[in-house]
Amino acid sequence: MYFSEDQTRRLDARIRQLEKNTGIELVAAVVGKCDHYPEIPWKAFALGVAFGALVIVVQSMLRPDWLSVYSALIHTLLVLGAGTVMALLTVFWPAWARCFLDKPRAEAEIRQYAQSVFLEREIFKVPARTGMLLLVGLFERQVVILPDSGVGRRLSPEALQLVIAAMRGDLNRGNRLQALTNGVAVLEEQLKAAGFAPAVADTDRIPDALIQQKGDADV
Incomplete structure (x- = not known):
């Protein structure tokens, strides 16, 4: 094996x-x-969500003119998407999962x-x-x-x-x-x-x- x-x-x-x-x-x-270790994907998800939220804050400060009626939806998708990607990486990439061990x-x-x-x-x-x-x-x-x-x-x-x-x-x-x-x-x-x-x-x-x-x- x-x-x-x-x-x-x-x-x-x-x-x-x-x-x-x-x-x-x-x-x-x-x-x-x-x-x-079921907690590992959740830790990665939390990190991804925090990273996504940080990106949104920085983007809003640098380009406030990008804000629109669809901003809330886009921001939600970005935050959840970042968290999901981080969590999935722990499943397929052991070295990444080990960071949260x-x-x-x-x-x-x-x-x-x-x-x-x-x-x-x-x-x-x-x-x-x-x-x-x-x-x-x-x-x-x-x-x-x-x-x-x-x-x-x-x-x-x-x-x-x-x-x-x-x-x-x-x-x-x-x-x-x-x-x-x-x-x-x-x-x-x-x-x-x-x-x-x-x-x-x-x-x-x-x-x-x-x-x-x-x-x-x-x-």
């Missing part, structure tokens, strides 16, 4: 390599949009989405509670890492932030493959630094395949 077959195979292989080298189980997920709300939605994936995939069933979820929200351009208790006790929040920081630049540029590749590489480094090592026995309990979900929209 968001990666070619070859890219998906490469990412799956990289995740398996991390698991082999650290003894943990990693589930990676890429989601188009973690919520519908409230960051704290996006953080809450992507974390809630990640928690649902964590439970749905039963990552908590990994032996010694050493499962992890790495989830990327493409529209939100944010990353959430949820380690189970067996990992969270040893891997500090600062280490997780290093992983997210390694992904942020490429994610903002739209380079999904490189962002995820960098994230897995830095995560492996941090896990090794925290003392994780190859498992003595095969503990693979969860499919390694990269999860790709549309969520609420294509991006």
Whole structure:
């Protein structure tokens, strides 16, 4: 959906390599949009209306002779038209819609989405509670890492932030493959630094395949 077959195979292989080298189980997920965000078109509409009204005020000041019996109708159409265009752009242009995205709300939605994936995939069933979820929200351009208790006790929040920081630049540029590749590489480094090592026995309990979900929209 968001990666070619070859890219998906490469990412799956990289995740398996991390698991082999650290003894943990990693589930990676890429989601188009973690919520519908119905407030975004309305915010854009309000901006368009304000812009249309400003244009009318300026035009009336500069050219008062343009005022006519039809001015009220024309002004109404202009204001509503500007608002409608701004709102429609948020539907077809994700970058424009992102301008109206409230960051704290996006953080809450992507974390809630990640928690649902964590439970749905039963990552908590990994032996010694050493499962992890790495989830990327493409529209939100944010990353959430949820380690189970067996990992969270040893891997500090600062280490997780290093992983997210390694992904942020490429994610903002739209380079999904490189962002995820960098994230897995830095995560492996941090896990090794925290003392994780190859498992003595095969503990693979969860499919390694990269999860790709549309969520609420294509991006």
